[in-house]
Amino acid sequence: RHRASDFCKRFTCDRNTNNNASINKTKKRYLWITLAVCAACIIGAGVAIYYLGSAHDERDTNAGMGLNGGLDAVETESPTVSAVPSGQPSNGPTEEPTGVPTVRPTSEREQMIGDFVGELSKGASNTVGSAQYQAKMWILHDDTLNLHLPYDITSQNDSWESEVATRIKQRYALATLYYSMGIGMGGVVKGWLEGEECRFVGDYGRAWDGVGCDDEGFVRALALDGANLHGTIPPEIALLSSIENLIIKNNPGLIGTVPHSIGSDMTQLRQLGLYENRLTGSIPKNLFRLSHLVYLNLSDNTFMGTVNWEEISHHQKNLHRLILHNNYLEGSIDFHLLAKTPSISLLSLSNNLFDGTIDETVGSLTSLEYLYLNGNKLAGSIPHGISNLENLKALNLDENELYGTLPYSIGNMTSLEYLSVKSNTISGGLPASMKGMTSLSTLNLASNAMSGNLRNLEHMTGLKNVHLYQNTFTGSIDGKLFTELFNLEVLFLSSNSLKGGIPMEVGAAKKRLKGLYLSDNNLEGSIPEEVCALYKLEDLFLDTNDFSGTMPSCLGNLSALKRFYAFKNKFVGHVPSGLTNLPHLIGLGIEENDIQGGMEKTCAPLEKKSMSIW
Numbered sequence: 001r002h003r004a005s006d007f008c009k010r011f012t013c014d015r016n017t018n019n020n021a022s023i024n025k026t027k028k029r030y031l032w033i034t035l036a037v038c039a040a041c042i043i044g045a046g047v048a049i050y051y052l053g054s055a056h057d058e059r060d061t062n063a064g065m066g067l068n069g070g071l072d073a074v075e076t077e078s079p080t081v082s083a084v085p086s087g088q089p090s091n092g093p094t095e096e097p098t099g100v101p102t103v104r105p106t107s108e109r110e111q112m113i114g115d116f117v118g119e120l121s122k123g124a125s126n127t128v129g130s131a132q133y134q135a136k137m138w139i140l141h142d143d144t145l146n147l148h149l150p151y152d153i154t155s156q157n158d159s160w161e162s163e164v165a166t167r168i169k170q171r172y173a174l175a176t177l178y179y180s181m182g183i184g185m186g187g188v189v190k191g192w193l194e195g196e197e198c199r200f201v202g203d204y205g206r207a208w209d210g211v212g213c214d215d216e217g218f219v220r221a222l223a224l225d226g227a228n229l230h231g232t233i234p235p236e237i238a239l240l241s242s243i244e245n246l247i248i249k250n251n252p253g254l255i256g257t258v259p260h261s262i263g264s265d266m267t268q269l270r271q272l273g274l275y276e277n278r279l280t281g282s283i284p285k286n287l288f289r290l291s292h293l294v295y296l297n298l299s300d301n302t303f304m305g306t307v308n309w310e311e312i313s314h315h316q317k318n319l320h321r322l323i324l325h326n327n328y329l330e331g332s333i334d335f336h337l338l339a340k341t342p343s344i345s346l347l348s349l350s351n352n353l354f355d356g357t358i359d360e361t362v363g364s365l366t367s368l369e370y371l372y373l374n375g376n377k378l379a380g381s382i383p384h385g386i387s388n389l390e391n392l393k394a395l396n397l398d399e400n401e402l403y404g405t406l407p408y409s410i411g412n413m414t415s416l417e418y419l420s421v422k423s424n425t426i427s428g429g430l431p432a433s434m435k436g437m438t439s440l441s442t443l444n445l446a447s448n449a450m451s452g453n454l455r456n457l458e459h460m461t462g463l464k465n466v467h468l469y470q471n472t473f474t475g476s477i478d479g480k481l482f483t484e485l486f487n488l489e490v491l492f493l494s495s496n497s498l499k500g501g502i503p504m505e506v507g508a509a510k511k512r513l514k515g516l517y518l519s520d521n522n523l524e525g526s527i528p529e530e531v532c533a534l535y536k537l538e539d540l541f542l543d544t545n546d547f548s549g550t551m552p553s554c555l556g557n558l559s560a561l562k563r564f565y566a567f568k569n570k571f572v573g574h575v576p577s578g579l580t581n582l583p584h585l586i587g588l589g590i591e592e593n594d595i596q597g598g599m600e601k602t603c604a605p606l607e608k609k610s611m612s613i614w
Helices: 002-069 106-120 131-142 159-180 235-239 260-265 285-289 309-315 360-364 384-388 408-412 432-436 455-459 504-509 529-533 553-557 577-581 599-606
Strands: 211-213 219-225 245-249 271-273 280-282 295-297 302-305 321-323 328-332 346-348 353-355 370-372 394-396 401-405 418-420 425-428 442-444 449-452 465-467 490-492 515-517 539-541 546-550 563-565 570-574 587-589 594-597
Touching: 106 131, 106 159, 131 159, 159 235, 235 260, 260 285, 285 309, 360 384, 384 408, 408 432, 432 455, 504 529, 529 553, 553 577
Parallel strands: 219 245, 245 271, 271 295, 280 302, 295 321, 302 328, 321 346, 328 353, 346 370, 370 394, 394 418, 401 425, 418 442, 425 449, 442 465, 465 490, 490 515, 515 539, 539 563, 546 570, 563 587, 570 594
Antiparallel strands: 211 219
16 A cells, blocks of 8 residues: 555656646647737737728828819719710720720819810919819810820820810810800800810701811811900910911900910911901011911901011011001001012001001002001102002092192003092192093092092093092083993082083983082082983082072982982072972972972971971
């Protein structure tokens, strides 16, 4: 038992010792496992916190962009397909093939297009409420084409990228015009900002009024005539750099200045017409550098300042028509510089404030066909060199400060159809050389200081309108004026010193004469009955002369007569009763004569008409 007891004790002790060692090893193993698990949990928690934080920041960023851009959600699908088809219908995908990124978040599209148009407008598109800002908002949110810029719009290797950027620029430019010039407010221009700006035969929808495009979809022409525009022309108009014809006219609500960008960027322009508006300021001199111009019309505005004739002479080699009338332009007219424009056929500078003289170099503009200088402050005499303008058809020098005589060489201007030098102080008579001016249709030398007889008129067989009133012409009225001038419609000789009577040959003009004005002369005698043959006569002015005798009763047969003035003469007898029944008569003057009767019968029916009775 004792050995057994020792053995058991020894066994028990060893066993306990071994058990303790085993327990210690197990505890250590559990401790390491626990530490490893804790470490893994800590690392996992950190990673989770990091990703949760990133996701929260992204949501905040997108939410912020949504508020700034006026959008409520991030676009996760392809852009909405336009309600107006931009080409042929297709069942295929609306995106470009892979390699061209077309689907992007709305915030990114807004940022890229905003930066793009901002650069085009030099930041003006960021000013809330401006026409540029409204155009940008339309491109981003309301344009049914929903155009997207590619990521890299600076690349020149991808034609698709270039076409999209160009298309956005073109539509942005037109939209800026729309908002700046009130195109949509006038109620005249239709179709703008609806679908495609360039539509061709068979395309869906109506075209944008006044917009013309080529086959490639570039705007080549813009015409807004009587469009009830209100506002200003924005500089973005020059983004339409392919335009060849730009006409904006007859819009009195269009104000402001002409953008300099037109002259610097619209280099393809051939026709530029900005007239019958209320544009002001000076004319940008770079307009005259547009070397392809054949037609430039800036008339009927309120432009001021001088015209840069030197720029015109250097750059305008193709210009045919230069029209600047009815403005407030001033300074001299440098004809020697204009002579360097070899193709100019029409020069209209009327009704401005130009001064100086018409020098001899005007004769160097040999391509001229129409020259209008009336209504200025031009002084001096009419130069002999003007007769070198052999192709000239019309010359108007009215209402200037010209003096001297008509140059004898004026007779060389055999192509001239219209000659008017009214309201100057021209003296002397009609040069004999004028006999050869058989193409002349209108001759207006009224309100001058001219004298002499009218003999040379009868040789100018093309005359239709003759205005020589308010001069000091003498002599008699030759009957050949009515027999030789086969086209004569108006003969206006009032306020001269003519003598004699009305020639019997007056009846030869019965098929054409509409106006016979002989007031305020020294004419005498009776009214020949041949006057009654003038069945087209509308005006017969015989007042303030020495006519006598009775008025022919056949005057009542002049059915086209509107005005008959015979006051301050020596007529006797009765007023012809037929005058009361003339259907078109609106003016009758017969006072200060020796008429004895007929007025009581004449006035009663006339007072029922809207008529002036003298």
